[in-house]
Amino acid sequence: MLQITDTNCKEVLSSNEYVVLDFGAAWCGPCRSLAPVIEKLAKEFEGKVVIGKVDIEESPETTDEFGIRNVPTIQFIHNGEAMPELKVVGAVPESKIRASIEKLMA
């Protein structure tokens, strides 16, 4: 699973058209539930969308830049710009995340 950090975030965002960032923390129960779903989707959309995880404690700058105030929160990014209407907050079913990814690429 791709880890996005304060160090590599800019590069990943500038070199990929579609990026999905899953913000989470080690101590967050719902984040753990979401992890296998994110991993599955990352494999499924490989080559089309870059899906990565951000640890909010390790990467405070990225977390702040995207205005994250809940974990888990998933941000959907097109050409470096977050699409606020697609944002997913909390643990949700796979279908909801998939729908946001499909809208991102539409």
Place this chain on the structure above:
Amino acid sequence: MERVKVLIIGSGPAGYTAAIYAARAGLNPVLYEGMLSGGQLTQTTMIENFPGYPQGVDATQMMGEIREQAERFGTDVRFGVVTKVDFSASPKKIWIDEETELEADTVIIATGASAKYLGLPDEQKYMGEGVSACATCDGFFYRKKDVAVVGGGDTACEEASYLAGLCNKVYLIVRKPFLRASKVMQERVMSNPKIEVLFEHNTLGLYGEKGVEGAKLVYRKGEADEKIVDIKIDGFFLAIGHHPNSDVFREYVKCNEEGYIITDGARPTTNVPGVFAAGDVADPLYRQAICAAASGCKAAMEAEKFLKN
């Protein structure tokens, strides 16, 4: 199509305990964890009232251990959310994440309950921007800031105490002139200098340009001394109770007005033969981990009996 003898839906104390019993009875149970692996307890911190842990136990650790116990006896624990069921015939049909279909001879519903919201449009507006129903998840973002918790029960008091350890100030917004919480939790809240309890206050709305910056409350609504109160806060945490996760089953399984699945008195049987309900989804009264575990045990024993006949 895959066919299982016992399908367990949910991964809280009820689901995992049902799995331990069903697995030990040789029924090869399959358990789908649902949206919140480990259940509601994973959103709290320490559990101090579960027998056998004199010093308390970390909730995530306890749920991990119960799961391990279920797996040790052969439970097939899987990720996935049940999105549709058909209980009109036997075997029952169940759809996982809208795609995978499987059949089950018996089903144990242990889907628990989810946090309630007040129903204010502002809650949706500021979702992810200051509104939260999980203090242990999101308290991190409010270190040294001012926040409010809504509610007067045990959960609200626990969340307020937890947040007081991180935040500058915590308002506890309570509708009634008293707290419903247990004595020990009440004392913990009332004696914490960082917590200010606002009795007889209702939330009218939230405001802020970039996320939540404050809340408008009303004190003693409808009384002669009614007044509007404005508090400056960065975070708004809900702890006003839960609603049972029974929606997906309601077409077949009888529920009460609040949505709790109706079971047959001492037994966790529902109106559908071979379908059992355990834990908070069928418990409008107690909603404790230990009660959920006990009902999970009963459901597995009933499922075993049902399969023998």
